[in-house]
Amino acid sequence: MAKGIKRKKSDALLDGFNYILLIFIGIVTLYPFWNITVLAFNNALDTLRGGIYLWPRQFTLDNFKVIFNMPQLSTAFINSILRTVAGSVLSVASTAMLAYVISRRDFIFQKFLQRLFVITMYVSGGLIPIYFVIKGLGLRDNFLVYLIPMLLQPFYLFVTRSYMDGLPVSLQEAAKIDGANDFKIFVKVILPLSMPIISTILLFVAVDQWNAWFDTFIYTSDKNLTTLQFELVRILSQSTSSVQNYEDLRNKTTAGGSVVTTPESIRMAITIVATIPIVLVYPFVQKYFVHGMTMGAVKG
C-alpha cells in the first residue's frame, strides 16, 4: 500500500518533469516559426531594422503578394499536389511491398536484395550520368520524372522492414496454412498491421515530393510541368539578385520607400506557404499512431 502511494508520488513528479520539459521543447521549436510568420506579415523594410518578436510592427501582405502574383501559380500548385499524391501512393505501395519481401528471411534472394538496395543509399554516379539515364528513358519533360526516379528510398525501405520484423510470425504462418500465397499474406496480413509505419513513410515521402524542386529545374523545360516549390525557389533567386543589381536599386530607392519587399522577407513568406499544407496533412497521419489499436484489432 505504502509502496503504491510512493509510486504515485514519483509518477506525478515524473509527469510534471516531463510536461515542463515538453513545454520547453514546444516553445523553442514553435517560437522561431511564429517569429517567421510574424516577419512574413511585416513590412520588409521595417523588418530590416530588427526588434520584431511576437507581433508584426507594420502589418502588410506585400510579401505574400509577390508569391501569389506568380504567373504559373495554378499550374504549379496543381502539379505539386498531383506529384505529391501520386508520388506518395506509388512510393509507399512499392516500399511496403519490397520491404515485405526483404523481411522474409527465408527468401532465397533476401540477402542479395538487401545489399543491392542498401548500397544505393551511399553510392551515386553523380548528376550527369543520372541525367543521361533519365533522358535515355524519355523521361525528360515528362510528368513521370517526378514519380519514377523517386519511387524507392532505401532508408524508408529499411525502416519499414524493421517494423515488419517486429510483427508476430504466427499470423503469417496461420495464413499460409489457410492456403494464402505470399502476395495475399502481404495484402491481407502485413499491410493492415503496418499502418503506423506506412502512414509515417507516407508523411515522409509526401514531404519529399512536396519540397522537391531540383528535378523540375534539371529535367523539365516545359512550363506546364512546373511545380510550386520550383517557382518559389525562382522567386527567391530573382529577389536576391535585384538587391545586387545596383541599377535596379537606384530606381527603387530614390523614389523613397518604393521598395515593397526584400529577399529576407520573401523567404519568410515562402517558408510559410511551403510548410502550411504539410502541417495540415499531419493530423490525418497521426490518427494511425494510436497505441496498439491496430495490433489489438487483429489479435482480438
Added chain:
Amino acid sequence: MKRGSTRKIAFALTLSLLFASLAACGGGGKTGEGTGDAQNGGDQPTTLSMFTFTEEVQDSLLTESPVWKKLMENTGVNIDLEVISGAGADEKRSVMIASGEYPDILDRVDERFIDAGALIPLDDLIEQYGPNIKKAWGDSLNKLRNPKDNKIYFLGSPKNRPQEVVEPNGSLLVQYDVLKKTGYPKLETLDDVYDMLAEYTAANKDIDGKPFIPWGLWADSWGYNITVNNPALWAYGFTDDSDAYVDQETYDVKYFNTTDYFKNYLKFLNKMYKNNFLDKNAFITKYDEFMSQVSNGRVLAMINNAGQVSEAEAALRQAGMPERAYARFPIVAEAGIKDRSQVYSESYDNGMGISVNCKDPVAAIKFIDYLLSEEGNVLLNWGIEGVHYDVIDGKRVQKPEVTEKWTSDPNYRWQEGFNVLDWWPQYNGAILLDDGDYASPFNINAIYNSYDAKTKEVLAKYGAKYWGELFDTFGEGTPYGYAWTIPIESGSAAQLASMKADELRHIMVGDIVMSPDDASFDSKWNTFVDKLYKESKIDVWEKAMSEAIKQRLELWGAES
C-alpha cells in the same frame, strides 16, 4: 550464395554499362530537342530558344511586355526565353554542358561555354550580316576576341563610348548626420575620415541606446571583396583589378593581398580596431546582421558598394531617419594619390552567343544586329514612341506618367519591357547615340528631383548636383581592361591557387586586423603572405595572370 551474388553484381554492372553507353549515344544524336519545334518556313517567324544565365530577369513579366512583343515583331523572330539562375544553376550548367543540349542562343555566358565548345565563332557572321554590330563596336571588336584562337564568341553591351556616372558604386559612404555635426569636412584621405569619426564619436555615443559602429565591415563570403579588398584598391588609386595588382609598366601581376598597399590598408583597419571603431564581431558578421546594423543607423561610415546599402537607406528613410543615409565620396590613402574608383576600363567577360545547336545562325545574328541598330537601341531603352516617350524638338522625352511609374514601381520596367536588359548587345545609360541623343531615358534632373531634402542639402554643401560629380569618371582606364575579366582556365592550377588563396584570406585577414599591437600585426602579416606562397601557391596564379595580361595586350594592341 556469396559467389552467386558477386556474379549477379557483375552482370548488373555489365548491363548498366551497356545501358549507359546507349543512353549517351542517344543523347548525342538528339541534341537541341525541346528547343521549340517551329522551323523557318514561309511567313512563320523563326523561333529561337534562348537561355539567359542571370538572376536579374523577371521573365514572366518581360515576355508579356509590349516592348518585348514589338521586338519580336520588328525582328521577325520569336525568342523563347528561359532563365537559368540561382539555386541549382551550377548543376544545370554542368548538365547542359555535359549533354550538349544548348538552346539556339546563350545569353550572359562566359569563357566556360567557349571551353566546352558550346558556342560558334561569330566572325564570319558579323562580317556578313552584322553592319550594326560592326558600326557599334568598331575597333573594340578586337577586345572581344578569345585569346586561344583569336575569334569572337559573344557580344555584350559595348562600353566604348564615354558614359557619365551619376551614382558611383564602390566608394566611401558617410552618414549625412556625421558630416553635418562635424561641419561638412573636406574628406580626402583615410586620415581625414578617421579624424571626422573621432570628432563625431566623442560627442555622440549611441543611437536608440545602441552604440555606434563608426566603421562598417561585412567580410563574410563575397563581402570580403567589396568591403576589404576593393576599398584597399580604391584607396591606392587603382581601378577594379580585383585580386590582381598589375604593375602599370611591366604588367607583371602580384596577388593584391600580398602587396604593401593592402598591408597598409589593413594597418588602417587595425588602427580603427584598436580605437574601437570596428565592431568587435566585424569579421564574423553575416549579411543580415550587417544590414540590420546599417538599417538602424548604427554604422557611421564604410567603404562599400552603394547598392549594398540602398535597401537599408530606404528603411532608414521610411523610419524617419533620413539623416542616417549615406553620402558618397572618393577616398584615397594619402594626399597625392588620384582616385580612379569610377574610371571605366573597357573589357568584356560575358555576353550573348550563338550555340552550336542553333537551327538558324543567320536569323540569330540578325537578331543581335538589330539590338545594336538605332531603332533597336531606342526600343529597348526608351520603349515605344507615343507610349513611353515622345519626340519633342527632335529629342526623345520620356512621358511624365511613365517617369512617375518608373520611379515608384520596381516592376514597372519589367512589365513594359524597356530599360531592363542592360547587359544585352546594346547601348544603355548616359551614353550618346549617333543621333546625338541619349541612349536611354537617363535624366539628371529626374534623378535629382527624386532625391530627398537631406540629400540635396548635403550635395549642396559639397557643391554637386549628383554624387558622380565628385568623382573622376572619365579618366583613362588601363590598356588591358579590368584584370578580373581575363579568364583563367577553369580547373587549371592557377585557378586552384586563387581558390585556395581566397580561403586563406577569409581565415586569416580578420585575425591580422584584430592584432593588439604592431609586432603581432607584422608577424601575422608575414605568416599570411608566407602561407599564400607556400600553401596556396599563389605564385602559379601570378605567373598565369601576368602571361594572360601580356597576351591580352598583344591581342588588343596588335590589331587596334
Added chain:
Amino acid sequence: MGKQGTWKKLIQQRYLIFMCLPFVVWVLIFSYTPLAGWLMAFKNYKPAIGILDSEWMGLAYFKEFLSEGRFYEILRNTFVMGSLNVFFGTACSIVLALMLNEVKNKFFKRSIQTVSYLPHFISWVIVANIFYTVLSTDGGIVNNLLLAIGIIDEPVNWMAKGKLFWIIATIAQVWKEVGWNAIIYLAAITSIDRTLYEAGEVDGLGRLGKIRYVTLPGIVPTIVILMVLNIGNLFNATGFDQSYLLGNNMTLTYSDNMAVYTYRYGLEMSRFSMSAALGIFNSMVCLILLFTANRLSGKFVEGKVI
C-alpha cells in the same frame, strides 16, 4: 542445398520474386547504371570531346586531394560533425519520442509533436540567422541570460570560437530535426505489444521501469537499423548549407566539410572529373562505415541488420 532444392524453392517463392522483380530492374537502371559515370574520375573529362576520348589521368585526381594538407582538416571536420550529428541526433529523438509517449493528454501530445517538427521545414539560411541572433554579443538571449545569472562577466562571442562551432552546429541540427526524426520512433513504439505493459505492471514495474524494460527494448531493432544506416551516412550528415551558412571567417578551419570542398573544387570550377573522384572517395568511406557498423550491430540484435 541441392540443385533440385533450389528450383523447388524458386517455384515456391515465385510470388516473392514477382513482387521484387520490378524494383530490381528499377534499382539497376536508376542507381547502378549511372555508376558508369565513375569513369570520369580517371579521365580529364572534357564535355566537348566526350568521356571516351578524354585524356586518361589514372589516379591523378585522387592524388591531388589526398596530397593536400587542408583536405585532412576537412576530413576531420566532416567526421567529427557527422559523428556528433548522428549520435546526439539519434539520442535526442529517442528521448523525445519516449517523453511524448508518456503523455496521457492526447491534445497536448499531438500539439507538442506537431510543433516539435516545425523546424524541419525551416531552411538553413533562416536557421543560421536564428542562431546568430540568439548567440549575438549584442543583446543575444544566451549572453543576456548568462550575464544575468552571473556565469560570465562580459558577452562571449560564441560564433567566433572555432571548436565551439562543432557543438553549435550539432545543436542546430538536433533542434532542426529532433521532432521530425522522433516520428519514426513514435511509430515504432506503437508496434509494441500492449500485453507486455500489462505483464510489466504485474511484475511491479514503475513508469521508469516500463520505459526501461518494455518500451526501450521494443524499439531497439528500429534504433539499431537507423543507427547503422546513419553511421553509414555519417560522412554526409552535415550538408553544404549547414557548414557554409552557419560558419564564418573565424570558424572556417572547423566548419568547412566535404560538401563545401566538393562544391568549391568540383562543380564551381566545372571540374567534372574532380567531382566524380571526390564522389567515389565519399562513397567508399560511407560503405566502409556502413559495413563496420553493420558488423557491430550483431552485438545488439539477433543477426546483422543488413
